[in-house]
Amino acid sequence: MSLFRSVILRVYNRDMRNLQISEAEETVLVQMACFFSDLGSPDEFDQDAFNSLFEKITEPSPFDYS
Numbered sequence: 001m002s003l004f005r006s007v008i009l010r011v012y013n014r015d016m017r018n019l020q021i022s023e024a025e026e027t028v029l030v031q032m033a034c035f036f037s038d039l040g041s042p043d044e045f046d047q048d049a050f051n052s053l054f055e056k057i058t059e060p061s062p063f064d065y066s
Contacts, residue, residue: 030057 021029033054036042041050 026057033057 033050036045036050037054041047
């Protein structure tokens with residue numbers, strides 16, 4: 001493995017995760033995010049990270065999961 005590839009893999013593994021979830025698990029994740037969005041997220045949440053995640057998991061629309 002080249003040094004370049006090794007560095008790229010380390011950066012990817014440290015900064016990003018790839019989760020494989022079922023459609024049912026994705027639906028639960030969206031429902032949980034909608035719950036927090038409706039009630040307001042706890043102070044401990046990184047609001048920017050929550051908003052980014054919410055946008056990613058509710059595509060195309062949160063209403064498609066009801």
